[in-house]
């Protein structure tokens with residue numbers, strides 16, 4: 597009897613608007629997934645202004661750009677940051693990496709496939725905006741997770757990206773995580789608003805995976821370069837991220 601190897605699931609964490617908490621979510625969600633025995637690879641897809649290494653206080657020798665340009669084995673760039681957690685670091689201050697050309701897209705797809713077979717989940721933290729690398733990462737992934745906040749500009753930018761992804765990239769399943777929520781009512785109102793608009797104008801149903809409260813433990817953890825799920829495991833934000841990791845099986 598041959599046991600078939602489980603294929604890794606690729607999750608793309610994205611937003612439209614910047615500064616909404618994508619990187620904080622990605623790093624802490626990844627650690628939460630490792631706690632239930634999963635092997636997780638985080639790809640820092642913000643190739644213009646990478647931050648995953650900063651939040652985990654990693655020292656980077658090779659990044660995505662180096663391996664794309666040299667064609668070296670992508671495993672050379674992996675950093676084993678925690679038990680069962682590897683990071684493929686992004687590049688910083690390289691504007692041309694924000695708009696990946698087709699040649700680089702193909703090569704990157706090959707690299708990620710090559711290394712992802714060692715993992716259960718690959719989580720890609722994208723840049724903000726609607727650059728070609730953001731669109732490509734979403735198309736490449738099995739699931740898109742949108743981080744949004746109750747701020748109307750965050751909803752507008754998320755809507756603009758969802759519209760592009762559904763119209764031009766053929767994606768029609770989107771999972772939402774609300775961040776910086778100050779109360780259940782505020783969270784629900786934001787979710788209902790974006791659900792109503794996407795249903796009406798794009799005929800798309802969105803799934804609300806859950807919400808993360810605004811929590812000063814998150815900001816302090818960033819300052820200390822320690823993930824909040826480790827620094828303050830009992831904080832509201834840490835508990836919310838644990839709950840979200842428990843719902844990974846329900847992503848659309």
Ligand SMILES: Nc1ncnc2c1ncn2[C@@H]1O[C@H](COP(=O)(O)OP(=O)(O)OP(=O)(O)O)[C@@H](O)[C@H]1O
Nearest residue numbers: 614615616617618619620724809810811814815818
């Ligand atoms: N739930 C939260 N409560 C309080 N502060 C938060 C929360 N989530 C994120 N932050 C803070 O918001 C700031 C931006 O977070 P982060 O860098 O993760 O956002 P981002 O979406 O990845 O940004 P960019 O678009 O620049 O890549 C950080 O200082 C972080 O500490």
